[in-house]
Amino acid sequence: MFIDSRQLAPDTTIDTTVCVVGAGPAGITLALELAGHGIDVCLLESGGMAPDDATRDLYRGASVGLPYLYADGCRSRYLGGSSNCWGGWCRPLDPWDFEARPWIPHSGWPFGAAELAPYYLRAHAVLKLGPLNFDPAWWQQAIGRADVRRLPLPSGRVRDTISQFSPPVRFGRLYRRDLDEARHLRVYLWANTVNLDTNQGATEVRRIEAATLSGRRLQVRAKLYVLAAGGIENARLLLASNRAQPAGLGNGNDLVGRYFMDHPRMQSGRVEFARAWSRNKLYDIKYHYMNSAVAARGSHIAAQLSLTGETLARERLLNARAWFCSQFPGEGSAAAQALFRYKQATLQKDQPGWQPLRDAATMLRHPLDTLGYGATRLMQPRWLVRGVTFQIIVEPAPDPASRVTLSATERDRLGVPRVQLDWRLGSAVQHTFDRTLALIGAELELSGAAKVTLDAPLEGGAWPPSLEREGTWHHMGTTRMHDSPRAGVVDRHCRVHGIGNLYVAGSSVFPTAGANFPTITLTALALRLADHLQQRLQRPDSQAARQAAPAACVSREPA
Numbered sequence: 001m002f003i004d005s006r007q008l009a010p011d012t013t014i015d016t017t018v019c020v021v022g023a024g025p026a027g028i029t030l031a032l033e034l035a036g037h038g039i040d041v042c043l044l045e046s047g048g049m050a051p052d053d054a055t056r057d058l059y060r061g062a063s064v065g066l067p068y069l070y071a072d073g074c075r076s077r078y079l080g081g082s083s084n085c086w087g088g089w090c091r092p093l094d095p096w097d098f099e100a101r102p103w104i105p106h107s108g109w110p111f112g113a114a115e116l117a118p119y120y121l122r123a124h125a126v127l128k129l130g131p132l133n134f135d136p137a138w139w140q141q142a143i144g145r146a147d148v149r150r151l152p153l154p155s156g157r158v159r160d161t162i163s164q165f166s167p168p169v170r171f172g173r174l175y176r177r178d179l180d181e182a183r184h185l186r187v188y189l190w191a192n193t194v195n196l197d198t199n200q201g202a203t204e205v206r207r208i209e210a211a212t213l214s215g216r217r218l219q220v221r222a223k224l225y226v227l228a229a230g231g232i233e234n235a236r237l238l239l240a241s242n243r244a245q246p247a248g249l250g251n252g253n254d255l256v257g258r259y260f261m262d263h264p265r266m267q268s269g270r271v272e273f274a275r276a277w278s279r280n281k282l283y284d285i286k287y288h289y290m291n292s293a294v295a296a297r298g299s300h301i302a303a304q305l306s307l308t309g310e311t312l313a314r315e316r317l318l319n320a321r322a323w324f325c326s327q328f329p330g331e332g333s334a335a336a337q338a339l340f341r342y343k344q345a346t347l348q349k350d351q352p353g354w355q356p357l358r359d360a361a362t363m364l365r366h367p368l369d370t371l372g373y374g375a376t377r378l379m380q381p382r383w384l385v386r387g388v389t390f391q392i393i394v395e396p397a398p399d400p401a402s403r404v405t406l407s408a409t410e411r412d413r414l415g416v417p418r419v420q421l422d423w424r425l426g427s428a429v430q431h432t433f434d435r436t437l438a439l440i441g442a443e444l445e446l447s448g449a450a451k452v453t454l455d456a457p458l459e460g461g462a463w464p465p466s467l468e469r470e471g472t473w474h475h476m477g478t479t480r481m482h483d484s485p486r487a488g489v490v491d492r493h494c495r496v497h498g499i500g501n502l503y504v505a506g507s508s509v510f511p512t513a514g515a516n517f518p519t520i521t522l523t524a525l526a527l528r529l530a531d532h533l534q535q536r537l538q539r540p541d542s543q544a545a546r547q548a549a550p551a552a553c554v555s556r557e558p559a
Contacts, residue, residue, distance in 0.1 A: 001186050002189060005191040006190050008216055010216060011219075014219070016040050016042035016186075016220060018222055018225075018226065018537075019208055019220045021227050023044075023079050023172070024080065024081020024229075024230065025083050025526070026505040027043060027229075028043070028171045030228060031182075032185070034534065039184060042186050042188065045190075046229075047077045047078030048189045048190055049189070051350055053352075056077055057412065057413070058413070059075055061418040061419030062419070065424050068262075070232065070421055075473070078172065079171075080170050082230065082473075083172070084170055084348075084349070085349055085350040088166040089166075089302075090127060090163060090517060090520040091134060091164070091517060091520065092521065093113065093514040093521055097113075097395075097513075097514035097515075103313075103316040104398070106399075106400070107512050109481065110481055110511075116521070120132060122524070122527050123520050127166040127520060134164070136160045136161065137150070140282075145281075148281050151447065152449060154443075154446060158311075158440055159307070160304070161303065161306050162303055163301065163303075164301050165290055165301065168347065188210075191212065191218065192211055192213070193208055193209070193229070194209050194240075195209040195240065196225070198245075201244070202245045204499065204501055205502050207220060211414050223537070228506050229506075231260070231474075235478035235479055236416070239256055239257055240406060250499060255489050258402070258480075259403070260477055262474050263394065263472040263515065265472050266391070266433065266466060266467065267466070268392065269389055269453060270452070272388070272451045274448055274449055276449075282294060282303045283302075283303045284323065287326070288323075305440050306320065306321050306322070307320070315439075317432045318429060319394075320392060320395060321392065322392040325388065326388050327386045327388065329369070329384055331386065338359035338362045339359075339370060372384070390437055392436065395432070396429060397425075398477060404421055407420050427460070430460070431459045433458050434457045440452075474513065474518045475508070477507075485498060490503070490504050493532050494525070503529060505522070510522075
């Protein structure tokens with residue numbers, strides 16, 4: 001059931017069993033799972049069914065580290081959360097991404113890849129993916145096209161990997177009916193969490209305080225609470241809830257907001273393919289993204305090049321993934337960018353401030369760029385390709401100095417301190433960019449597939465300005481998971497250390513990020529957390545199970 005919080009009576013109190021903050025992929029997955037098992041859930045969503053500027057403004061803050069955009073266009077503050085601006089890429093983390101790697105400080109998860117395997121399988125159903133199969137040979141055979149085939153990789157240092165594409169699932173659209181019809185679930189729209197109120201010792205959350213931009217105030221009392229508001233907002237809410245603990249909840253060891261991570265992405269180098277490989281669609285983002293030619297069994301896929309686990313250990317590198325990016329006529333022009341935004345609109349992607357009429361006028365003013373770029377994207381004639389570059393994303397190294405903090409002077413309309421984000425990337429990331437492309441380039445030349453020209457090394461220099469434009473906006477790490485409260489904000493079950501009934505869902509709990517796309521992993525973690533909470537509530541010795549809470553009641557009815 002959907003409830004417009006703006007229509008509630010003043011100072012409404014809501015009682016429930018589990019309160020989830022944030023209706024994005026993690027929050028919706030968790031809420032539907034729990035409600036499906038008969039557990040009463042209250043889901044608080046800041047926005048409504050569609051984007052609006054006033055709600056979006058609550059996200060805005062300052063970037064005080066590397067130039068970084070982290071509000072408009074990369075986060076969506078309405079039903080469905082960041083799935084509204086998601087490209088659909090899915091691939092589980094590699095096994096070594098979970099391991100403590102001696103050459104990467106602060107690396108390692110509390111559990112290994114096997115722990116998430118059954119939840120990855122369930123995440124495929126949630127995200128509408130194909131089979132839990134990422135074997136390149138299997139997909140090549142299933143597709144069965146001459147222009148979709150694997151590159152020869154003879155040295156054993158480089159491997160090819162497969163990603164699958166979700167349609168992409170826009171959670172607020174696809175699961176709207178489920179949310180509305182779930183018997184044990186109430187979704188409060190326009191409800192912005194502003195504070196987590198605890199007992200005096202901050203060992204238990206007593207209530208969540210929320211507000212609407214129209215001036216309504218409400219509170220939610222529950223047995224268990226889950227923050228699923230995103231990689232930046234989860235930390236912001238913990239830091240801002242500082243009545244009982246001046247440094248913020250769960251922040252006794254000054255870890256909340258630290259270890260902020262995103263995957264840096266760049267284009268680099270030049271690749272000149274041998275004739276036999278010049279028309280291969282499998283590894284080129286201009287051809288493999290949502291292309292029916294690169295699909296089988298109802299699933300679209302893409303291939304990337306990566307280093308083997310043994311190579312990463314020997315070279316002491318972070319993880320990385322690279323693919324190719326053909327350069328089309330009109331590439332980078334205003335007309336091409338306008339055409340690209342129209343393409344994103346067909347995928348129902350949230351694009352704040354998009355002006356379709358202005359983009360249409362831009363394309364009409366520059367017909368050659370529009371036709372050249374559009375025709376090459378549509379008909380894919382290789383003879384029009386101006387060149388091919390690498391596109392690469394690299395795993396960020398966990399860095400406690402890369403962090404989310406609160407502004408000392410700026411507050412949003414609801415009185416919550418705005419965010420300051422200090423995104424940092426060190427020399428290990430630069431070295432991984434350089435060395436990964438060098439090894440992949442050498443592999444392509446060794447196999448005879450291509451000649452490669454590399455750009456000047458990044459290591460030792462400044463990051464290029466393109467880094468701001470080429471971000472992936474995968475906000476991770478700010479409430480990292482670790483068995484020890486001295487090294488993490490949450491434990492292996494995603495419970496905040498020291499607080500008995502507060503949990504965190506989403507990519508903010510990732511201790512390391514790997515070089516894969518986080519949505520499938522955060523969905524798997526949400527399913528795992530749902531199982532844990534269900535088991536906890538069913539245990540007769542559980543404090544949460546002993547607490548009395550009405551199934552679903554509101555203390556005051558709307559006037």
